[in-house]
Each structure stands twice: as structure tokens, then as C-alpha cells.
Amino acid sequence: MYKLKHILSMIKFEHSIFALPFAYIGMLLSNHYNVRILILITIAMVSARSVAMALNRIIDYEIDKRNPRTKNRELPIGKVKFKEAWIFTIFSLIVFELAAYLLNPLAFKLSFVALFFLITYSYTKRFTWLCHIYLGITDAIAPLGGFVGAAGYLDMNIFYLALFVAFWIGGFDILYALQDLEFDLKNGVYSIPVKFGPNFARLFAALFHLIAFVFLLITIYVYKLNYIAYIxxxxxxxxxxxxxxxxxxxxxxxxxxxxxxxxxxxxxxxxGVFLLGRLINV
Known part of the structure; x- marks a missing residue:
């Protein structure tokens, strides 16, 4: 239990709250859900994020070790060993694939596309300042996965919600990167703050979030939700x-x-508002 505590801390397990609700919203908008599907989508989402975060810590080990902000993370200081991180990653990957398989055939097939993004996004900051957008696209898999996992098919309208997530995540990842600006400049790490400076980075983030808001409104409109969702x-x-x-x-x-x-x-x-906007007739 002591070691598991450090592993969960390493992957910031509590941050699952960012993506998990959007898988649930995707499931809700599909109109195909029950307790079994809810449980399997929860398992799939948590395990998928665990794969992504554990791999991120493994891949970024050298960068994290040099960065003053991250040098005290569990892997650089030895609270979690590489072998333990890899075992946890492989276990999480198996759980993810099993959950996808139990959901439906399309969810299982598309799970490998999701894995591609989950595995590769950690490398993007090594060669492009578009890494924030790539991270947003990776997290945008959540509502798509929730919809497909529940319905067994893909509705093009759910991509509006995915685009909201992509620009929302991308926007705050730009802001988050501001705290590593000095380190990234010295160590060849790519980001929008490095490329354009902190002031323009904030403008980019604001633009991303404005676009995200527009896609949120479009999602509410195309799924014919009530006024509670607009509020x-x-x-x-x-x-x-x-x-x-x-x-x-x-x-x-x-x-x-x-x-x-x-x-x-x-x-x-x-x-909350998608539940109220979908389930309450007003």
C-alpha cells in the first residue's frame, strides 16, 4: 500500500477528474448506457490515463530530474523505481484493453488509436511548440471514447464536444507551461511560451478558451439540450x-x-449541467 500510494502520487491520480466527466458526458449523449457500461467506461478511462501519466513520467525522467519544479517527483528521487513504474504501466494497459474489449468491438479497435496518442504525446515537446494542441487532442479522446464505449458507433456531433476538450486542455496547458519558461529555454524544450513569449502565450491561451466555449455552445445546440446547459x-x-x-x-x-x-x-x-440539460424536460 505504501508503494501504491507513491505510484498514485506519481501519476497525479486525482487529476482523473479532468477527463472522466467528459467520458460520462459522451456516454450520456449516446443515449446508450447502463450500470455495466458506466463501470467499464470508468475502468477504461482511469486505466488509460494511468498508462499515459506513468509513461510520461518514465519518458520525461531526464527532463524532470533537471527541472527544479519537477526534480522531487517520485521517479527522480527514487520513491518509485523504473521497474515498478513499468509494471504499473503494463498492468494499466492490460486493464484498459480488457475494458475496451468488454464494451464493444469498435471500442476495442479504436482503443489502439487512443493508445497511440497516449504513448506519443510525451515526445511532442521535444520537437514542436504545437505540443499543447497534441495534448488537447489526446484528452479529447475522452468524450469520443465514452460515446463509442456506450453506443458501439461514432456520431459526428460528438466531435464538437471533443473539440471543446481539445481547446480547453490546450489552453490551460499553455498557461501551465509558463512556469517552466526559463528552464525550457535553456534545455531545448518546445512550447508556445518559448516560441512566442509569455504575453503572446496568454493571448493564445485566451483564444483557445474562446474557441472551446464556442464548441461547447455548438455541442449543446446540436444535442438539443435545454436552457440549463446554456447557463x-x-x-x-x-x-x-x-x-x-x-x-x-x-x-x-x-x-x-x-x-x-x-x-x-x-x-x-x-x-452536472449536461445531466440536467439532457434529463430534465423544461
Missing amino acids: GAFLVLGLLIVEHLLVDPKDLKKINIAFFNINSYISIVLI
């Missing part, structure tokens, strides 16, 4: 504005509040 969308917009106000390139002390707290609230708000 929720504007509440999300308000939270995004607060997130940007909290991030000051000259003083990044509040960035963890912006990153974890605000984005957690956004996830919780959205699962």
Missing part, C-alpha cells in the same frame, strides 16, 4: 475568465489554483 456553458466561461485572471507571468504563485481547482470546477459543472 452552465456561461458559468464555464466565467470560470475560464477567472483562470486567466489568476495567471500572471510575473507571479505564478496562483497557477496551481488556476490549473487544478478551477479546471476541476469546470469538469464538475459540465457533468
Whole structure:
């Protein structure tokens, strides 16, 4: 249990709250769900994210070891050994594939596409400042996976929600990268803050979040949700504005509040309003 605690800390298990609600929303919008599907989608999402985060820590070991912000993570300081990280990764991968297989044939086939993105996104910051967009695309698999896992087919309208997730995640990943700007400049790590500077990076992040809001409105419209969902969308917009106000390139002390707290609230708000927008006739 002691070792598992460190492994779960290594992968920031609590951050599953960002992606998991969108798998549930995808499931809800499919209109094909039951307790079995809910459990399997939960297992698939948590295990998939565990694969991605564990591999990220393994792949970024040398970078994390040199970065003052990350040098005390579990792998660089030895609280988790490489062998243990690999065992956990392989176990999580097997669980993910098993859950996808038990959901339906299409979910199983597309699980390998998801794995490709989960495995490769950690490498993108080594050669392109578009890494934030790639991470957003990777996380956008959540609503697609939730829909396919429940319905067994893919509806093109669910891509609007996926695009919301892609631009939302990409936007706050740009803001998050501000805290590593000096290190990234010296160590050849690519990011939008490195390429364009902190001020333009904030503008990029704001643009990403504005685009995300538009895709959220389109999602609500195409799925014919009630006015509660629209109220929720504007509440999300308000939270995004607060997130940007909290991030000051000259003083990044509040960035963890912006990153974890605000984005957690956004996830919780959205699962709530999609439930109300879908299930309540008003």
C-alpha cells in the first residue's frame, strides 16, 4: 500500500477528474448506457490515463530530474523505481484493453488509436511548440471514447464536444507551461511560451478558451439540450475568465489554483449541467 500510494502520487491520480466527466458526458449523449457500461467506461478511462501519466513520467525522467519544479517527483528521487513504474504501466494497459474489449468491438479497435496518442504525446515537446494542441487532442479522446464505449458507433456531433476538450486542455496547458519558461529555454524544450513569449502565450491561451466555449455552445445546440446547459456553458466561461485572471507571468504563485481547482470546477459543472440539460424536460 505504501508503494501504491507513491505510484498514485506519481501519476497525479486525482487529476482523473479532468477527463472522466467528459467520458460520462459522451456516454450520456449516446443515449446508450447502463450500470455495466458506466463501470467499464470508468475502468477504461482511469486505466488509460494511468498508462499515459506513468509513461510520461518514465519518458520525461531526464527532463524532470533537471527541472527544479519537477526534480522531487517520485521517479527522480527514487520513491518509485523504473521497474515498478513499468509494471504499473503494463498492468494499466492490460486493464484498459480488457475494458475496451468488454464494451464493444469498435471500442476495442479504436482503443489502439487512443493508445497511440497516449504513448506519443510525451515526445511532442521535444520537437514542436504545437505540443499543447497534441495534448488537447489526446484528452479529447475522452468524450469520443465514452460515446463509442456506450453506443458501439461514432456520431459526428460528438466531435464538437471533443473539440471543446481539445481547446480547453490546450489552453490551460499553455498557461501551465509558463512556469517552466526559463528552464525550457535553456534545455531545448518546445512550447508556445518559448516560441512566442509569455504575453503572446496568454493571448493564445485566451483564444483557445474562446474557441472551446464556442464548441461547447455548438455541442449543446446540436444535442438539443435545454436552457440549463446554456447557463452552465456561461458559468464555464466565467470560470475560464477567472483562470486567466489568476495567471500572471510575473507571479505564478496562483497557477496551481488556476490549473487544478478551477479546471476541476469546470469538469464538475459540465457533468452536472449536461445531466440536467439532457434529463430534465423544461
